[in-house]
Amino acid sequence: MSTSTALLASTASVHPWRIGLIGFGCVGQGLYDILQQHPGSGFEVARIVVKNPTKARSLPAARFEFDAEALLADDSLDVLVELIDDADAAFRLVAGALRRGRRVVTANKAMLARHLPALVALQRAHGGTLLYEAAVCGSIPVIRTLDAYFGTEPLRQLTGILNGSSNYVLTRMGTGGTDYGPALALAQQLGFAETDPSLDMAAFDPRSKAVLLAAHAYGLFLEPEQVLNLGIEGISATDIAFAASRGQKIKVVAGLQRLPDGRVTALVTPQLLGPESPLFGVDEEFNGVVLEADFAGEQFLRGRGAGGHPTGSAVLADLAALRQGFAYGYAKTAAPPTHATDLEIEIYLRTDEPRLIDVLDFSEVSEEADEDGYVVGYVTLAHLIAHRDLLRQHGAFIVRTGHLRAIGEAAVAVLKTASATV
Numbered sequence: 001m002s003t004s005t006a007l008l009a010s011t012a013s014v015h016p017w018r019i020g021l022i023g024f025g026c027v028g029q030g031l032y033d034i035l036q037q038h039p040g041s042g043f044e045v046a047r048i049v050v051k052n053p054t055k056a057r058s059l060p061a062a063r064f065e066f067d068a069e070a071l072l073a074d075d076s077l078d079v080l081v082e083l084i085d086d087a088d089a090a091f092r093l094v095a096g097a098l099r100r101g102r103r104v105v106t107a108n109k110a111m112l113a114r115h116l117p118a119l120v121a122l123q124r125a126h127g128g129t130l131l132y133e134a135a136v137c138g139s140i141p142v143i144r145t146l147d148a149y150f151g152t153e154p155l156r157q158l159t160g161i162l163n164g165s166s167n168y169v170l171t172r173m174g175t176g177g178t179d180y181g182p183a184l185a186l187a188q189q190l191g192f193a194e195t196d197p198s199l200d201m202a203a204f205d206p207r208s209k210a211v212l213l214a215a216h217a218y219g220l221f222l223e224p225e226q227v228l229n230l231g232i233e234g235i236s237a238t239d240i241a242f243a244a245s246r247g248q249k250i251k252v253v254a255g256l257q258r259l260p261d262g263r264v265t266a267l268v269t270p271q272l273l274g275p276e277s278p279l280f281g282v283d284e285e286f287n288g289v290v291l292e293a294d295f296a297g298e299q300f301l302r303g304r305g306a307g308g309h310p311t312g313s314a315v316l317a318d319l320a321a322l323r324q325g326f327a328y329g330y331a332k333t334a335a336p337p338t339h340a341t342d343l344e345i346e347i348y349l350r351t352d353e354p355r356l357i358d359v360l361d362f363s364e365v366s367e368e369a370d371e372d373g374y375v376v377g378y379v380t381l382a383h384l385i386a387h388r389d390l391l392r393q394h395g396a397f398i399v400r401t402g403h404l405r406a407i408g409e410a411a412v413a414v415l416k417t418a419s420a421t422v
């Protein structure tokens with residue numbers, strides 16, 4: 001037996017940790033399946049709670065119960081794993097468990113993005129531990145990498161493709177010439193997109209993830225609404241052709257960037273990317289994250305961002321980390337930077353509603369094509385945030401070029417980053 005196998009075996013033989021599993025959908029079943037296939041993991045699912053008593057299940061009915069609150073008080077459980085699809089109920093359960101000082105794992109990014117400061121405070125007050133690697137980019141170990149490995153080192157920027165569904169749609173449009181509607185239908189057929197696709201396609205889902213990344217990368221707690229999110233619901237073949245004419249692709253990119261004055265900006269929008277970016281080759285339903293650290297330099301993580309097994313794998317990694325006594329340090333929250341929104345961003349805007357061009361109040365226009373209905377130029381981030389609903393209502397499509405600058409700054413002073421992926 002090798003040393004590592006012996007170590008694993010000895011950990012597992014101490015006593016298997018008893019899991020209280022809340023939610024047995026895509027991720028809950030994925031975790032269960034992984035534990036079945038990997039009996040030496042040192043974890044066993046002791047109790048399972050779901051919502052609907054009449055639903056057909058893949059396990060005998062006797063395995064299921066319906067009162068999640070009951071698990072919170074069961075001290076024979078070593079850890080609670082919350083994998084439900086209801087953010088409000090998830091917050092009540094996770095907060096209740098932390099008030100009891102319990103160990104909890106969740107994948108619920110919408111809940112975490114809304115309540116992270118409160119959940120951190122509950123851990124500090126009551127001694128519980130909450131881990132949530134699965135909430136951002138499924139199988140990609142980005143939260144723990146940021147928190148533990150880069151907990152001390154300053155980061156220049158983090159850019160990422162955090163939503164596999166929209167990336168799949170963009171890949172079909174870019175490589176297959178498929179229109180948006182059929183590409184989305186294909187994503188839904190393959191299970192990559194929700195039946196109500198707006199969370200993915202309007203970039204609400206990656207916005208939640210960006211909020212979590214900002215906390216661990218920079219120590220910055222943001223409200224989801226503070227992060228600009230623009231999606232791809234208005235995209236057309238004209239936009240794909242515009243990108244291709246420049247040798248670029250359109251990707252939905254989350255960009256967190258430290259500005260020269262130390263403030264940090266955060267936004268999630270479509271962006272033009274060239275082959276120089278590691279994210280250029282992150283296609284299909286894959287996710288990718290590029291970290292640029294002051295001393296380590298550039299790091300690139302790529303992997304599956306969703307699905308029962310990839311996401312269940314991240315939950316298992318959290319369980320193993322908990323067993324080793326790991327907790328997030330949130331080191332950078334001790335001295336958080338200021339959030340910056342007083343910036344100008346260079347965008348491509350295509351719309352058949354001329355009023356939108358007035359509303360956005362371009363400070364500089366570098367390109368206009370009346371026949372294709374697009375304009376390229378600088379607008380303020382504040383205007384984009386203020387009018388994002390209006391832009392969405394009118395089906396406008398916006399993509400960032402990757403250039404941003406201080407308000408009023410000349411075009412030559414662009415705060416363009418080394419890899420142009422912000």
Ligand SMILES: NC(=O)c1ccc[n+]([C@@H]2O[C@H](COP(=O)([O-])OP(=O)(O)OC[C@H]3O[C@@H](n4cnc5c(N)ncnc54)[C@H](OP(=O)(O)O)[C@@H]3O)[C@@H](O)[C@H]2O)c1
Nearest residue numbers: 023024025026027050051052083084085089107108306307
């Ligand atoms: N799917 C992914 O690839 C993925 C990736 C990363 C993160 N996540 C996150 O993981 C979480 C779970 O996602 P999922 O895709 O597995 O969801 P899902 O397939 O819709 O399953 C949700 C499960 O939660 C149960 N549930 C809902 N409300 C409940 C309540 N109040 N009490 C007890 N059980 C309740 C449901 O019970 P019934 O079975 O009775 O309906 C179901 O078993 C979500 O927060 C999601 O954002 C998912």
